[in-house]
Amino acid sequence: MAVLGWVSLRQWERAADLLVREQARDMASMAAEKVEMALDHAEDAFVDRLQALLTARGVDPAALEGLIAGEPLVRHLVLADTRGEVRYPRGAAAEAAPGASTARARRSVKARDVGPLVATFGLDVEALRRDVLPASLGPLGSGTILAVFDGEGRTVYAPATLEGAQPLQSVAFRAHLPDWRLTVYQPGGAAPRDAVRGQTRLFMGAFVVLLVIILAGSLLTWRLTRRETEMARLKSDFVANVSHDLKTPLSVIRMFGETLEMGRVTDEGGRQEYYRVITREAERLSRLIDNVLDFSRIEGGRRRYERVPTAVEPLLREALDAFAYPLQQQGFKVELVVAPDLPEVAMDPEAIGQALSNLVDNAIKYSAEDRVLSVAARVEAGELLLSVADRGVGIPAAEQARIFEKFYRVGRSDTQGRRGSGVGLALVRHVVEAHGGRVTVESAPGQGSRFTLRLPLA
Ligand code: ADP
Numbered sequence: 223m224a225v226l227g228w229v230s231l232r233q234w235e236r237a238a239d240l241l242v243r244e245q246a247r248d249m250a251s252m253a254a255e256k257v258e259m260a261l262d263h264a265e266d267a268f269v270d271r272l273q274a275l276l277t278a279r280g281v282d283p284a285a286l287e288g289l290i291a292g293e294p295l296v297r298h299l300v301l302a303d304t305r306g307e308v309r310y311p312r313g314a315a316a317e318a319a320p321g322a323s324t325a326r327a328r329r330s331v332k333a334r335d336v337g338p339l340v341a342t343f344g345l346d347v348e349a350l351r352r353d354v355l356p357a358s359l360g361p362l363g364s365g366t367i368l369a370v371f372d373g374e375g376r377t378v379y380a381p382a383t384l385e386g387a388q389p390l391q392s393v394a395f396r397a398h399l400p401d402w403r404l405t406v407y408q409p410g411g412a413a414p415r416d417a418v419r420g421q422t423r424l425f426m427g428a429f430v431v432l433l434v435i436i437l438a439g440s441l442l443t444w445r446l447t448r449r450e451t452e453m454a455r456l457k458s459d460f461v462a463n464v465s466h467d468l469k470t471p472l473s474v475i476r477m478f479g480e481t482l483e484m485g486r487v488t489d490e491g492g493r494q495e496y497y498r499v500i501t502r503e504a505e506r507l508s509r510l511i512d513n514v515l516d517f518s519r520i521e522g523g524r525r526r527y528e529r530v531p532t533a534v535e536p537l538l539r540e541a542l543d544a545f546a547y548p549l550q551q552q553g554f555k556v557e558l559v560v561a562p563d564l565p566e567v568a569m570d571p572e573a574i575g576q577a578l579s580n581l582v583d584n585a586i587k588y589s590a591e592d593r594v595l596s597v598a599a600r601v602e603a604g605e606l607l608l609s610v611a612d613r614g615v616g617i618p619a620a621e622q623a624r625i626f627e628k629f630y631r632v633g634r635s636d637t638q639g640r641r642g643s644g645v646g647l648a649l650v651r652h653v654v655e656a657h658g659g660r661v662t663v664e665s666a667p668g669q670g671s672r673f674t675l676r677l678p679l680a
Contacts, residue, residue, distance in 0.1 A: 239415055257399075264345075276339070369404070369407060470641075475504060509579060616669050
């Protein structure tokens with residue numbers, strides 16, 4: 223499109239140029255013709271008056287003197303008879319040098335008592351410049367400059383400065399002013415070429431803007447598509463992960479239930495152990511299903527929170543109690559530090575409890591050899607801070623912002639063997655933000671992680 227536009231602008235430029243030159247040629251010929259006609263007129267008028275005088279008074283030097291004085295355009299009048307003898311002015315050569323005058327005109331006249339005579343005269347350049355040229359050329363050439371140059375190329379007449387102006391066409395005069403030329407100029411900056419240049423620049427500018435918009439749009443589309451592809455991949459991972467997470471506790475429950483049913487476990491202590499495992503796995507299932515259901519409620523904008531003044535310590539203990547079995551089984555050291563005199567805080571205890579459970583679940587899931595779980599609560603700067611810390615695998619700094627996105631899970635190697643849906647932290651963030659708070663994470667790979675829920679007290 224740019225090339226097409228540029229080519230057509232160039233063609234337009236050439237066509238406009240051609241047209242202007244053609245018009246300039248017409249204008250120049252017309253102007254030269256007009257000057258010639260004016261000079262014809264002036265000469266005829268003068269010769270008429272001369273003829274009248276000669277008829278009435280013969281070759282009367284005083285009368286001729288008077289006639290010439292009244293004709294500023296006429297210079298060097300010489301009257302010679304048919305034998306070439308000069309009758310006027312007395313003693314002058316028939317072909318006297320004309321001085322500052324144009325080529326000489328030659329006309330036949332008749333004088334009383336003398337008979338036929340040849341009158342020659344020149345035209346005064348100054349009078350031409352002053353009277354004839356402005357009168358003839360002035361009304362012509364709006365938008366252009368008409369200038370006249372003499373045989374030596376000197377400017378005789380120019381109504382405006384020629385500096386920066388572009389000569390378009392030049393013509394010669396016909397009879398009266400041989401060697402003189404009339405030239406049509408385009409004033410500086412007014413050439414159609416300049417206008418086209420302006421258009422070309424405008425077009426190019428507009429095209430560059432268009433190009434930038436197209437590029438920006440393509441970039442945006444590309445990024446959106448990439449995000450969508452990633453989202454699709456994350457979603458299919460999510461389905462696979464959730465299915466797996468549902469299957470594992472179910473098969474444990476089924477296996478243990480069948481074993482009990484077949485009466486294979488004979489001692490009471492063993493049976494109790496089996497019951498506990500079944501209960502624990504059922505709890506895990508509930509938590510997982512709650513998470514997924516809540517997540518879908520959040521996505522659909524249907525999750526509602528009911529805030530009531532809630533005591534903080536019992537909430538924390540409840541969340542930890544739910545994990546008492548796995549914590550004890552895996553040999554975790556559990557620390558709970560609750561600042562004294564914590565006020566009751568308005569919150570949806572179920573939702574915050576679920577958020578804490580997700581954090582504790584993650585802390586257990588992503589711990590390695592150093593199994594320490596620290597849960598703390600305190601008030602700082604008008605906020606209730608609930609933190610859950612572990613000394614597990616940690617999270618690389620570059621990933622810390624993304625782990626709160628739905629379905630997002632840190633690269634395989636760190637989370638290898640640890641299944642998860644990738645919606646736990648998205649849920650946590652949604653819950654605290656719905657409470658007007660926020661969740662922060664401090665973590666270093668290999669050192670552990672601390673997640674803190676910050677809820678406003680007011
Ligand atoms: P998941 O079901 O995968 O645990 P989450 O939304 O709970 O999903 O967590 C997102 C990702 O954040 C996890 O896959 C894990 O890589 C990382 N993560 C969350 N908690 C911890 C933690 N305590 N220690 C290390 N990594 C964590």
